Amino acid sequence: MPLEPTSVPLSSASIEPFRDLLEADQWEEFIRSMRETAGLLKNATVWNINSTAHGGGVAELLESQIPYQRELGIDVRWLVIQGGRAFFTFTKRLHTLLHGIAANGATISADERAEYEQTLGRNVEALTGQIRAGDVAILHDPQTAGLIPHLVRRRCRVVWRSHIGVDQPNDVTRGAWRFLMPFVRAAHATVFSRHTYVWEGLDEATVNIIPPSIDAFTPKNQEMDAATVAAILGATGILAGGSPRGEPDFRLRDGSPRRVARPSQLFPEGKVPADARLVVQVSRWDRLKDPLGVMKGFAQFVAPKLDGHLILAGPGVSAVTDDPEEPAVLGEVQDHWQRLEAPARERIHLARLPMEDLDENAAVVNALQRRADVVVQKSLGEGFGLTVAEAMWKGRAVIASRVGGIQDQIENGLSGLLIDDPHDLAGFGAAVTGVLADPARAQRLGNEAKQRVRRDFLAPRELTQQAGLIRQLVQSAD
Numbered sequence: 077m078p079l080e081p082t083s084v085p086l087s088s089a090s091i092e093p094f095r096d097l098l099e100a101d102q103w104e105e106f107i108r109s110m111r112e113t114a115g116l117l118k119n120a121t122v123w124n125i126n127s128t129a130h131g132g133g134v135a136e137l138l139e140s141q142i143p144y145q146r147e148l149g150i151d152v153r154w155l156v157i158q159g160g161r162a163f164f165t166f167t168k169r170l171h172t173l174l175h176g177i178a179a180n181g182a183t184i185s186a187d188e189r190a191e192y193e194q195t196l197g198r199n200v201e202a203l204t205g206q207i208r209a210g211d212v213a214i215l216h217d218p219q220t221a222g223l224i225p226h227l228v229r230r231r232c233r234v235v236w237r238s239h240i241g242v243d244q245p246n247d248v249t250r251g252a253w254r255f256l257m258p259f260v261r262a263a264h265a266t267v268f269s270r271h272t273y274v275w276e277g278l279d280e281a282t283v284n285i286i287p288p289s290i291d292a293f294t295p296k297n298q299e300m301d302a303a304t305v306a307a308i309l310g311a312t313g314i315l316a317g318g319s320p321r322g323e324p325d326f327r328l329r330d331g332s333p334r335r336v337a338r339p340s341q342l343f344p345e346g347k348v349p350a351d352a353r354l355v356v357q358v359s360r361w362d363r364l365k366d367p368l369g370v371m372k373g374f375a376q377f378v379a380p381k382l383d384g385h386l387i388l389a390g391p392g393v394s395a396v397t398d399d400p401e402e403p404a405v406l407g408e409v410q411d412h413w414q415r416l417e418a419p420a421r422e423r424i425h426l427a428r429l430p431m432e433d434l435d436e437n438a439a440v441v442n443a444l445q446r447r448a449d450v451v452v453q454k455s456l457g458e459g460f461g462l463t464v465a466e467a468m469w470k471g472r473a474v475i476a477s478r479v480g481g482i483q484d485q486i487e488n489g490l491s492g493l494l495i496d497d498p499h500d501l502a503g504f505g506a507a508v509t510g511v512l513a514d515p516a517r518a519q520r521l522g523n524e525a526k527q528r529v530r531r532d533f534l535a536p537r538e539l540t541q542q543a544g545l546i547r548q549l550v551q552s553a554d
């Protein structure tokens with residue numbers, strides 16, 4: 077039986093506001109590149125296919141960027157593949173294996189392979205009539221790689237984009253590559269976020285490096301004054317503080333006003349004091365984000381020295397459909413919290429943010445990042461780390477592990493701080509304590525961080541690169 081991929085509804089969004097943010101030559105190159113690509117594509121469609129419409133970096137990128145591409149005359153669409161629990165359990169395992177971690181053994185069984193191939197085969201059946209010869213398909217991450225040979229046979233131009241990668245592959249990583257390689261090799265082009273992520277054995281000529289970016293105007297990143305920040309965090313129940321002067325308002329990309337009203341679920345139940353100094357990490361509940369390590373590092377090395385509070389924020393758990401491990405990770409963090417000494421425990425909070433409305437969720441993330449005195453991202457591995465760019469754009473001092481794409485964003489000591497060993501809790505704690513205790517330094521790091529993102533990590537840079545790749549593929553098909 078076919079499995080019908082879900083079509084995510086899309087709008088378009090004006091690109092004009094970027095004109096004031098970018099240097100003149102960057103703006104002109106952006107417009108020229110997008111128009112040229114639209115002209116070349118004529119009636120062809122660009123399909124993005126991934127495995128979730130909500131939560132996580134890929135959904136975030138697509139939601140923000142497709143409206144700009146559409147506004148500039150490119151017919152871009154977004155499909156989400158469907159699959160059962162066995163499929164997503166396996167693809168989650170595959171994701172972990174690609175990061176070199178074999179929690180349940182490194183071998184991929186014949187049953188797992190069959191589940192993967194059959195699920196994707198059933199998704200392809202349902203695509204007949206939608207995706208046509210000459211269309212461009214951009215398939216995101218390992219969940220969709222098995223679609224590549226099918227779409228190539230249908231005479232689409234196929235790009236496989238990996239949003240993940242490791243700085244140093246091990247045998248476990250290579251085993252996962254071997255599983256995926258027959259699919260990935262069939263693609264006309266591959267995209268990785270950094271050079272070190274490119275798989276051994278891929279044809280160099282087909283490889284492209286495109287780091288991700290953020291959008292300055294979405295509810296996640298738009299400007300927000302301090303009164304609005306306090307009102308939003310009050311309205312969702314994270315911060316105490318009576319009736320702040322602002323309203324919990326934000327704007328959608330089209331300018332229409334919206335308001336934060338849904339509650340976050342806090343653990344423990346009490347609110348964070350309105351005037352607390354805050355250390356914040358925003359992440360999915362995933363071991364690679366090391367929420368447990370953040371909690372331990374804060375409890376052991378920050379709380380005894382300073383009066384700040386830690387908020388670990390992530391999605392309300394039931395909302396993210398492609399990640400069956402989230403409840404387990406959240407459970408581990410809560411169990412450990414129970415075992416902490418009372419003084420530290422009172423200053424550590426878990427916040428599960430409402431996910432019913434993604435814009436509202438984004439506005440809460442925005443407010444949390446802006447309210448933070450220090451933003452941390454203590455990941456053990458990281459493809460790129462959008463949360464880092466998001467916090468840097470808000471002029472925050474960011475302290476993060478020297479892993480993956482985080483290293484491409486933060487220039488250590490200038491636009492943030494990098495922790496060399498992500499397992500070094502004492503080093504992490506000392507860095508957090510040092511910056512929390514020195515607001516002038518936090519401000520300097522934050523100012524540099526914002527300039528860094530303005531130059532290199534806003535959406536037009538990524539869209540320009542992607543448009544160039546699409547032109548190259550369409551031209552080479554003739």
Ligand code: UDP
Nearest residue numbers: 132133136359360390391429441461462463
């Ligand atoms: N995010 C969110 N709400 C949450 C947790 C995360 O909107 O409760 C967003 C976060 O702001 C970022 C994205 O999800 O935009 C995560 O991307 P990142 O590259 O940091 O990590 P990934 O989840 O892709 O591994």
